[in-house]
Amino acid sequence: MTSQLLAGIRAIDMTEVWAGPMGTSLLGDLGADVIRLESFPRPPAISRPLREGTAVPGDGPPYERAGSHHMANRNKRNIAVNIRDDAGAEVVRRLAAAVDVLIEGYSAGTIEGLGLGWERLHAINPRLVMISMPGWGVDGPYRGYATLGSGLDATLGHMAVRGYPGGPEDQVPVMYHTDATGAVGLVTAVVAGLLRREETGEGCFIDMSQAEAFAWQLPALQAEWTMHRRLPTRLGNADPHVVPHGCYRAAGGEAGAVAWVVIAAENDAQWAGVAHAAGHPEWAEPPHPWASVVGRLRSRAEIDAALAAFVGAGTAEEVAHAVAEAGGIAAPVIFHIGLMTSPQIAHRGWLQTVDHRYAGTQTLAGFLWQVDPDAPSWDLACGLVGEHNHEVLRELGYSTDEVAALLERGAIGDRYGQ
Amino acid sequence: MAQPFSGVRVVEVGGTVAVAGATKSLSDYGATVVAVECRAGSEVRRLGPFPDDVPHLDRGAFHLALNTGKRSVALDHTSASGLEVLGALAANSDLVVLHLPPGEARRVLGVVARLGDDGPTTVTLAVHGLDGPFAERDENDLSLFAWSNRMFRHSFDGQEPLRYSAQVATLQWASTATAVAASAIWGRRRDGVRRQIEVGGVEALAGNVDNWFVPWSFTGADTPRPAGLSRAVYPNGLLRATDGYVSFFAANEPFFSRLCRGIGHPEFATDPRFTDPAQKPAHFDEFMGYLREYLSTRTRNQVFLELQSHGVMVAPVLDVGESFEDAQAVARGSFVRVEQPGVGEHTLAGPPFRLDGAWSLTPAPALGEHTADVLSELGYSAQEQIALFRAGVTG
Numbered sequence: 058m059t060s061q062l063l064a065g066i067r068a069i070d071m072t073e074v075w076a077g078p079m080g081t082s083l084l085g086d087l088g089a090d091v092i093r094l095e096s097f098p099r100p101p102a103i104s105r106p107l108r109e110g111t112a113v114p115g116d117g118p119p120y121e122r123a124g125s126h127h128m129a130n131r132n133k134r135n136i137a138v139n140i141r142d143d144a145g146a147e148v149v150r151r152l153a154a155a156v157d158v159l160i161e162g163y164s165a166g167t168i169e170g171l172g173l174g175w176e177r178l179h180a181i182n183p184r185l186v187m188i189s190m191p192g193w194g195v196d197g198p199y200r201g202y203a204t205l206g207s208g209l210d211a212t213l214g215h216m217a218v219r220g221y222p223g224g225p226e227d228q229v230p231v232m233y234h235t236d237a238t239g240a241v242g243l244v245t246a247v248v249a250g251l252l253r254r255e256e257t258g259e260g261c262f263i264d265m266s267q268a269e270a271f272a273w274q275l276p277a278l279q280a281e282w283t284m285h286r287r288l289p290t291r292l293g294n295a296d297p298h299v300v301p302h303g304c305y306r307a308a309g310g311e312a313g314a315v316a317w318v319v320i321a322a323e324n325d326a327q328w329a330g331v332a333h334a335a336g337h338p339e340w341a342e343p344p345h346p347w348a349s350v351v352g353r354l355r356s357r358a359e360i361d362a363a364l365a366a367f368v369g370a371g372t373a374e375e376v377a378h379a380v381a382e383a384g385g386i387a388a389p390v391i392f393h394i395g396l397m398t399s400p401q402i403a404h405r406g407w408l409q410t411v412d413h414r415y416a417g418t419q420t421l422a423g424f425l426w427q428v429d430p431d432a433p434s435w436d437l438a439c440g441l442v443g444e445h446n447h448e449v450l451r452e453l454g455y456s457t458d459e460v461a462a463l464l465e466r467g468a469i470g471d472r473y474g475q
Numbered sequence: 476m477a478q479p480f481s482g483v484r485v486v487e488v489g490g491t492v493a494v495a496g497a498t499k500s501l502s503d504y505g506a507t508v509v510a511v512e513c514r515a516g517s518e519v520r521r522l523g524p525f526p527d528d529v530p531h532l533d534r535g536a537f538h539l540a541l542n543t544g545k546r547s548v549a550l551d552h553t554s555a556s557g558l559e560v561l562g563a564l565a566a567n568s569d570l571v572v573l574h575l576p577p578g579e580a581r582r583v584l585g586v587v588a589r590l591g592d593d594g595p596t597t598v599t600l601a602v603h604g605l606d607g608p609f610a611e612r613d614e615n616d617l618s619l620f621a622w623s624n625r626m627f628r629h630s631f632d633g634q635e636p637l638r639y640s641a642q643v644a645t646l647q648w649a650s651t652a653t654a655v656a657a658s659a660i661w662g663r664r665r666d667g668v669r670r671q672i673e674v675g676g677v678e679a680l681a682g683n684v685d686n687w688f689v690p691w692s693f694t695g696a697d698t699p700r701p702a703g704l705s706r707a708v709y710p711n712g713l714l715r716a717t718d719g720y721v722s723f724f725a726a727n728e729p730f731f732s733r734l735c736r737g738i739g740h741p742e743f744a745t746d747p748r749f750t751d752p753a754q755k756p757a758h759f760d761e762f763m764g765y766l767r768e769y770l771s772t773r774t775r776n777q778v779f780l781e782l783q784s785h786g787v788m789v790a791p792v793l794d795v796g797e798s799f800e801d802a803q804a805v806a807r808g809s810f811v812r813v814e815q816p817g818v819g820e821h822t823l824a825g826p827p828f829r830l831d832g833a834w835s836l837t838p839a840p841a842l843g844e845h846t847a848d849v850l851s852e853l854g855y856s857a858q859e860q861i862a863l864f865r866a867g868v869t870g
Contacts (some may be wrong), residue, residue, distance in 0.1 A: 062655075062662030062670070075684045087658045102727050110752065113693035124689035188828075197806040202783045204724075204790055211722040212803070214795030216713075218640050219629075226720045226792055227713040229637055230701050232629050237647055237683040244654035246828040248661045249479040249504055253830060255664075256477055265828040269809050272824035273499070273540065274646040278795045279810075280524045280536030283822040288794050294617060294638050298523070302617060304626075304635050317636050319621040327613060381612045388618035390636045392627045393691040396681055404607035407678055419692045425682045426655045427604070427673040 059132060059434045064088040066251065069152055070133060072162030073101050074205060076239030076267055077190060078129035081160060083244050085132025086424055086433045092156070092449055093130060094149065095442055097137035097470040104129075105442070107474050117415030120442065120473050127413065127439040128421060135440025136449050137470045140171055144468035149173060151453045154182045157254075158247055165191040165200040175262045185260040186250035190239060194266030206233035209268045214278055220291035235271045241425070242270040299323055300353040301331065301360050304390065305368035307376055316373035317390040320364055320380060328353065330384030334376075335367040396422075413438045443471030476832045478505025483660055484568040485509070486595070487545070488552060488561065488583060490517020492616075492642050493600050493676070494574035495541040496649025500827060501570075501656065502544040503834050509568075509849055510542060511561060514549045514870035516842055522642070526818055533817055533841045537642065540823055542839035543813070548850075549843030549870035553579060556868045562586040563853045565595055569663070570656060574600035577610050584671070592669050598656045600648070602676040614676070620644040623680035628687060632700040644680060651679035706759040707752070710734070710766055713792060716775045720792040730787055737785035738769040813838055843870050 066089040070081035078093070085091040095101070105120040106112050112119035139145040150173075153159055159178065161168050168174055168189065175187050189195050192204035193212075210216045210232050219229050246263050253261045272279075281287045296302040299321060307316045322328035325341065325348070332340035332347075339345055340363075346352040353360060368376050373389035380387035389395060396402055397420070407423035424433040446469050450460045463469045483506040487498045490512040502508040512520070516532035524536050532538075548564075551557040552575075565571050565587045573583055580599055587594050602619055603609040617638055620626045625644070626636045638644070652674040659670050681688075687698045704712045708726040715721075725734040732744035743749050743765070748758040770778060775791035782789045793801060799810055799822070808825060815821045815838045826834035846869050850860050863869045 061666065061668075062658040064662070065665065079684050083654065087655070088662075102729065108752075113690055115693070122693075124693065125686055127689050128685065193803050194807055194829075197803045199783075199803040203730075203786055203788045205788055207722050207724055208788060208790030211790040211792045212798060212801055214793055214798040215640055215643070216722065216792050217794045219637055221635070221637070227715070228634070229630055231712055231722050231724075232639075233684065233686070234639060234643065234647070237680070238650065240683060241647075241651045241654040242827050245500055245650070245657045246830075248657040249828070249830055249833060251661060252479040253476070253833065256479075261830060263828050263830045266807070266809070268803075269807070269825060269829075270827040272809060273827055274643050274650075275640060275795070275824070276536045276540035277522070277524060277641045279799075279822070279824065280539070282796045282799065284524055284526050284536070285528075286796070288796055289640075293635065296617075296641065304617075304621075304637075306635075317621075317627070319617050319626075321615050321617050323615055381609075384613065386613050386615050386618050388614070388621035390621045390627045392624050392697055393688055394697065396624055399609075401603050401607045401609040401677075405604050405675070405678070407675075407682075416693060419689075421692055422682045422685060422688050423678060425651050425674070425679045427675070428655070428659075429671040430668070431670070 059086055059088055059436050060428045060431045061088040062428070066090070066158060067156040068092070068158035068160060068247070069094055069156050070160055072160055072190065074103050075125065075129055075233065075236035076206065077160060077162040077243065078104070079236065079240035080243030081133060082129055082131050083240060083425065084247060085437070087244070091133040092152065092445070093133040093135045093440060094152070095135055095137040097139045097443070098467060098473065100473045105473065113416060115416040118472065121415045127411070127416065130439040131435055132437050133440055134437065134445035134449060135443060136446045137443035139468050139470070140173070142466070142468045144463055144466060146172060148450065148453070148463070148468065150181055153178045153185060155453060156185070158186045158188070158250065160188045160190065160243065160247075162190045164203050165189070165193070165195045179260055179262070183260055184254060184258070186247065186254055186263070187260070188243065188246055188250065188263040188265055190243065190265040190267055192267050194269060195264045206235040206267070207231035209235040209271060213268060213272055213275065215275060218278060218289050218291060221293045222291060222295070224291060235267050238271040238274065239265075239267040294319065295357070298354070300357045301364055303361055303364070305365045307368050307373040308371060318368050318373050318376050319388050319390060320368070321386040323386065325350065327385045331364070331380055334379040334383040334385060335364070409435045411435055411438050414441065441471070442473060443469060446471060478835065479830070479833050480504045480506035480660070483507070483570065485570045485572060486511060486564050486568045487572050489574035490519055491574045492519050492522065492537055492541065492645050493649045493652070494572055495519040495537070496646045497572050497598070497600060497652035497656065498545070499541045499543060500650070500653050503826070503836060505833070508545040509548055509564060509845070510545045510840075511548050511550050511552060511564065512842060514551060514843070520842065539815060539818065539821055539839050543823070544835070544837040545840055546845035546849060547840035547842055548846045550846070551868050552583065554868055556863060556866060558582065558586055560850070560853070560863070560868070562589070564849070566590055567853065568595045570598065570660060571595045572598045572600070572652065572656060577601060577605050580605060594669060596659045596663055596670050596672070598652055598659065598672045598674060600652055600674050600676070604673055604675040604678070616642050616645045619648065619676045619680070622677045624685070625680055628700065630700065632702045645676070648674065648676040648679045651683070707756045709755075709759060709762065714766065714770055716770045716773055716778050718774045721770070721775050721778045722790045722792055724788040733785045734782065734787045737782045737787050738766060740765060811836055815839065816841070846870065
């Protein structure tokens with residue numbers, strides 16, 4: 058059994074793609090009973106492909122094998138409901154009456170158009186905590202606008218500042234950091250809503266703009282503007298006050314044919330570690346000009362060149378290990394095989410082995426936290442479309458015959474493309 | 476109505492960006508947070524920018540943003556005397572959140588453990604976790620990001636991997652700790668169980684949203700980094716308008732059809748050159764020619780408003796100055812002003828989620844501003860406080 062921090066809480070997940078599904082999986086990791094309400098009969102545009110193209114190999118229909126889907130839909134039950142059908146909408150209303158929390162991620166205003174807005178649901182269940190999490194919030198001139206995480210990094214000034222010195226903005230791919238931010242922010246918002254309900258005895262509505270949920274992570278960027286009206290320039294991996302603070306190309310190593318290492322020294326002691334590892338302890342001994350913080354700032358280009366030569370002579374793992382052992386900061390820029398082969402990750406038992414009906418047994422990324430005594434566990438693999446229709450509807454008081462009739466009518470479903 | 480975390484007593488130890496970020500929302504949504512900081516001023520107070528570029532322990536941007544509403548106690552927690560004070564603080568708290576080198580963390584956790592089942596829940600931040608072969612390594616925001624596999628993916632093939640903006644990775648780790656801390660507060664009220672929680676930085680980042688982990692796991696092959704705009708799945712990515720870039724995500728249906736209508740070529744939505752996956756790559760330049768023609772006469776904002784009216788997922792790439800003037804941010808009041816002693820009026824990000832009366836922003840404390848008040852509340856007499864000060868334990 059997984060962690061029990063949110064045991065007893067029932068939640069409906071009416072979100073798509075990443076931030077909402079991941080956040081509601083985290084609620085499941087924490088012990089909540091999360092029911093994912095899947096779009097039906099139209100499959101979600103991005104996470105449920107009807108063609109093999111973006112599906113991972115395996116048996117069964119491709120929409121059960123979308124890559125991202127597996128990580129962000131664990132520890133939930135799955136029902137597929139046509140909410141535009143009267144009987145389907147009634148299922149959602151009965152569900153809303155029976156749960157503690159409902160989370161929706163449609164474009165602002167859409168849920169009201171479906172007859173499932175806050176006023177309506179609050180009337181059905183006065184103790185419901187409802188969270189709407191559209192990209193830019195529920196009101197304002199962008200109400201109704203559609204976006205993914207990449208649009209939010211764009212309007213907050215984060216995308217504009219990522220890039221190489223002197224280069225244009227489009228030298229980097231668009232980024233989806235706000236999806237991760239929205240996922241964990243959602244958990245905190247749910248708890249805040251539950252605490253409010255505890256105090257007042259009444260449900261409440263939370264407006265979570267995914268842009269605003271991320272904005273607080275940029276204090277340095279924002280302060281340069283608000284304090285000095287200065288626009289930060291694109292610095293690559295450099296830091297204006299720390300040298301070294303960069304990324305250097307290593308010889309091929311375990312992490313791949315091309316490997317990179319980051320090295321940094323926030324103070325003299327860490328610099329001494331870097332210097333020792335590089336075979337030049339004199340770099341950290343006065344009167345060497347690089348021995349001091351200011352000396353290093355004034356020698357940024359020379360130090361970067363010296364470290365590039367040092368790193369280029371070894372593999373990413375060798376170099377990072379040597380620097381870290383000597384007391385400097387260094388890390389190989391890993392990708393997935395780096396996680397899979399990391400002795401630290403192995404020691405922590407972090408990776409999870411998951412069975413799935415169509416995708417088989419796979420190793421997936423682990424949990425975001427360790428909890429003692431009730432450790433999180435991957436109790437439910439990503440649900441199949443409508444896998445728990447019968448179970449959930451029976452809990453709501455529908456008879457077996459009524460569930461069969463809903464299926465027959467197309468108000469609920471358990472497959473796409475029929 | 477009270478704030479949601481009103482009445483929750485939190486002790487924060489370590490003074491890092493990560494731990495200050497972890498308790499910020501608890502503080503802004505009502506918890507009483509006592510930040511135990513080293514007397515010389517810890518990491519979160521030493522990071523700029525600073526007003527007028529003058530470094531000051533009470534005026535750094537991260538301190539001003541992350542320590543809002545907290546009480547500051549300056550204390551050497553590494554001494555036996557300091558540890559005793561910390562134990563007294565912990566005994567009067569619901570939650571202890573700490574980020575310290577593993578050895579120091581274990582000492583603090585030992586003190587808390589002696590309080591038994593009635594003691595506070597603990598949330599410990601450690602980049603690699605408290606145990607394992609890498610546990611003792613020094614890391615920073617850059618190396619955390621490198622370890623988490625995000626840095627590699629968020630750059631084009633062949634290019635130097637790139638970090639996010641300063642401390643974004645660290646603050647993502649911090650908000651992961653906030654989420655589980657908040658949940659532990661709730662859980663304890665329900666079941667009374669004291670929990671010990673660890674939030675590893677690498678695990679917090681690598682375990683969250685990841686488009687490539689699952690395909691890797693299933694196929695055993697890493698998805699190559701993109702070399703630039705995809706010629707097979709388009710238009711996704713950054714494209715230039717007259718005054719800067721616009722972020723597009725419009726390759727998938729129903730967005731592609733909407734885009735075609737938006738740029739005045741509804742017929743493209745059913746044209747096999749652009750819709751048949753087998754033909755689409757060969758016609759990339761052709762389609763992009765039409766799209767670039769559309770973009771060549773419009774500003775970022777015109778593109779944004781026009782195409783969003785057709786339901787296309789586009790957004791203007793704004794610089795941070797523009798982000799404050801963005802119509803949506805202005806209309807919603809996404810940024811708020813706080814009167815900060817010694818600084819004056821200072822602008823900060825508003826609530827990460829909105830619940831009536833739940834969130835408030837009050838200034839960040841001066842270093843050690845509340846040492847005397849907190850020690851008095853714990854029952855230390857005036858003479859005992861002088862003794863602690865003279866011995867260099869408090870400040």
